[in-house]
Amino acid sequence: MIDHKLEAQVDAYVKExxxxxxxxxxxxxxxxxxxxxxxxxxxxxxxxxxxxALDAALRIARRLGYETSDDDGxxxxxxxxxxxxxxxxxxxxxxxxxxxxxxxxxxxxxERRDGWLLGRGALDDKGPAVLSLYAGxxxxxxxxxxxxxxxxxxxxxxxxxxxxxxxxLDSHENPAFLFTPDAAFPVCNAEKGNYNAEFKSAPISxxxxxxxxxxxxxxxxxxxxxxxxxxxxxxxxxxxxxxDRIGIEPVRQGVSRIVARGIGGHASLPxxxxxxxxxxxxxxxxxxxxxxxxxxFLELLSKVLAxxxxxxLGIASENEAFGALTLNGGTIEVRDGRIVQSIDxxxxxxxxxxxxxxxxxxxxxxxxxxxRVASSKPPFSVDADDPAVRALIDVYGDVTGTRAxxxxxxxxxxxxxxxxxxxxxxxxxxxxxxxxxGSMHGPDEGASERSLRRALKIYILAILRLxxxxx
Numbered sequence: 001m002i003d004h005k006l007e008a009q010v011d012a013y014v015k016e017x018x019x020x021x022x023x024x025x026x027x028x029x030x031x032x033x034x035x036x037x038x039x040x041x042x043x044x045x046x047x048x049x050x051x052x053a054l055d056a057a058l059r060i061a062r063r064l065g066y067e068t069s070d071d072d073g074x075x076x077x078x079x080x081x082x083x084x085x086x087x088x089x090x091x092x093x094x095x096x097x098x099x100x101x102x103x104x105x106x107x108x109x110x111e112r113r114d115g116w117l118l119g120r121g122a123l124d125d126k127g128p129a130v131l132s133l134y135a136g137x138x139x140x141x142x143x144x145x146x147x148x149x150x151x152x153x154x155x156x157x158x159x160x161x162x163x164x165x166x167x168x169l170d171s172h173e174n175p176a177f178l179f180t181p182d183a184a185f186p187v188c189n190a191e192k193g194n195y196n197a198e199f200k201s202a203p204i205s206x207x208x209x210x211x212x213x214x215x216x217x218x219x220x221x222x223x224x225x226x227x228x229x230x231x232x233x234x235x236x237x238x239x240x241x242x243x244d245r246i247g248i249e250p251v252r253q254g255v256s257r258i259v260a261r262g263i264g265g266h267a268s269l270p271x272x273x274x275x276x277x278x279x280x281x282x283x284x285x286x287x288x289x290x291x292x293x294x295x296x297f298l299e300l301l302s303k304v305l306a307x308x309x310x311x312x313l314g315i316a317s318e319n320e321a322f323g324a325l326t327l328n329g330g331t332i333e334v335r336d337g338r339i340v341q342s343i344d345x346x347x348x349x350x351x352x353x354x355x356x357x358x359x360x361x362x363x364x365x366x367x368x369x370x371x372r373v374a375s376s377k378p379p380f381s382v383d384a385d386d387p388a389v390r391a392l393i394d395v396y397g398d399v400t401g402t403r404a405x406x407x408x409x410x411x412x413x414x415x416x417x418x419x420x421x422x423x424x425x426x427x428x429x430x431x432x433x434x435x436x437x438g439s440m441h442g443p444d445e446g447a448s449e450r451s452l453r454r455a456l457k458i459y460i461l462a463i464l465r466l467x468x469x470x471x
Contacts, residue, residue, distance in 0.1 A: 002395075002399070006464070010138070014453055014457055014460075017134055021131070022112065024060045026109075026119075028130065029109070029121050029126055031049055031094075032108050033049045033050040033052070033053035033094055035047065035157045036049075036160075043072065045167075046074075046160075046164070054154060057129060058070065058078065058154070060130065060133055061154075064133055064140075066078035066137070066152065067079045071172075074163070076155075077151060077152075078153075079149060079152075080149060080151075081145055082149030083145050084148055084149070086148055086176040087148055088150055089150070089152070089178040091418075092131075092181055092182060093125045093158035094121070094126055094129055095156050095160065096120050096124070097159050097220055098217060100215065100216040100223070100442070100443060101223070101224045101443065102443035105119070107443075110122065114434070115448065116447065118437070118446045119445065119446075121445070123445055124441065127426075128425075128426050131426065131456045135463055146467055147467045158182070158414060159217065159219070161375070162417055166417070174418055175421075176471035177420050179415070179422050179424040179462070180423045181423075181426055181455065182423055183425065184409070184429050185455075186425075187393055187396070188408065188409050188423040188424075189408070190379065190380070190408035191408065191415065191416050192325075192346040193345075193346065194344075194345075194375070195344075195375075196218055196343070196345075197343050197345075197360065197371060197374055199301075199371055200338050200371075201293055201338045201339040201369050202369060205337070207290065207294045208289065209227060210228045210334065211228040212226070212280075213225060213226045215331055217330060218343075219344050219441065220265070220266065220330055220442070221270060221273045221441075221442075222275055222277055223261065223263055223276055223443060224260065224262065225280050226258070227257070227258050228256070228258075229256050229257075229290075230254060230255060232253070236256055239283050242260070242282065245274075245279055246258060246279065247261075258283065260277075260279040261279075262275055264438070265441065266439060266440055266441040266442075267326070267344040269411070270308035270326055275305055277305060278306075281302055285299070300363070301329070304329055307327070309324060310345070313327070313359065315351065315356050315359050317347060317348055317350045322408045324348070325348060325351065328344045329341055330344055348379060349378075357371075380415075380416045381408070382420060387469055388466060388469060392422065394465070395461045399454065411423075424459075424462070425455050426447075428448075433446065
């Protein structure tokens with residue numbers, strides 16, 4: 001149970017610093033920090049915008065009393081020294097997915113409206129990154145050095161490959177325990193495997209598809225897809241299915257543009273979304289606008305995008321521990337005379353990357369296409385009865401009055417990179433958002449101030465509870 005005097009101190013601290021925390025979140029959101037290794041510089045391995053966001057986060061940490069360093073620009077390190085050599089850590093990331101289309105606000109200017117914060121990264125993961133810094137800073141108010149040191153890590157490449165943590169762990173020891181504020185409460189102790197690949201059509205000559213776009217990143221469900229065709233707009237038939245979501249317009253003589261509006265979201269959370277690429281595939285097949293290898297590849301895409309469970313592809317799988325496999329077709333493009341469709345799969349341990357590869361390679365061959373695996377990470381889990389995991393669950397229960405158990409998810413977080421780690425909020429699964437709030441990785445990403453304030457309280461109390469354990 002929570003000591004009521006301590007709880008009152010934490011509540012007073014959260015109230016005192018809240019406006020500063022909001023301002024700091026705004027500072028980080030202002031940076032379009034999309035990880036890009038092709039733009040690497042000395043000390044900025046993921047590009048200048050990410051480096052600038054990292055510098056802003058480290059300035060916040062120093063203002064709060066941390067000792068800081070930056071591991072060659074791969075990851076930010078903010079330390080509060082402890083009595084023992086072992087340390088407790090958090091890790092949040094200051095890189096973001098691209099803004100993408102469909103925003104009704106400026107994605108890189110934090111907007112505060114009716115108890116909500118709107119901006120790219122407000123929820124994933126710049127808001128939580130600021131919370132982690134303020135949570136650890138509470139230790140300095142306790143007087144003296146804590147039993148275990150506290151380290152707040154600030155990642156720079158979570159959305160694009162987690163190469164930042166690989167670099168960090170090459171020269172730094174694992175923490176005694178770590179949590180990442182990059183998921184939902186209560187505690188996620190198991191993450192599905194992450195599998196990324198692409199289908200590539202056979203070479204296309206004299207095709208009609210000139211340009212095609214989908215999501216800005218493979219781990220986002222495209223809320224918009226645009227295709228340009230070598231066909232006069234007036235020669236294209238009116239859409240019969242999803243007519244309210246398809247727009248057709250002339251670009252110039254002999255070239256038309258089709259814009260499809262779906263419902264975007266995070267690749268691991270497909271419920272309630274609608275893939276805009278799939279809408280275009282359906283229109284093109286129904287209208288018989290293309291033929292040859294283009295039509296053949298569209299038939300393959302119709303199977304790839306038919307559902308989000310992999311059922312049509314023959315790779316569906318689920319179990320009680322991890323839940324069901326999810327499948328997303330995120331990016332699409334015309335590249336070197338071929339159409340290339342990416343896929344993002346989150347899979348339980350009831351199947352394997354090898355089994356998925358075998359099935360999808362054979363399917364691609366049936367349509368004269370190629371299949372290439374870009375990356376694969378196996379499922380991982382931490383024992384639900386680990387004392388540190390139970391401590392987080394207990395704190396969550398004490399604050400919310402809710403008794404819960406750890407859960408698994410399809411999202412991939414930094415937790416899978418560490419020896420003993422879990423993801424821990426700040427999202428609330430049953431939270432009802434206004435219609436003008438979007439999901440993370442989608443347009444109009446938003447975070448509830450009420451949820452963030454409660455999360456900060458939970459994080460402070462969790463860090464204090466972990467201090468009491470033999471780690």
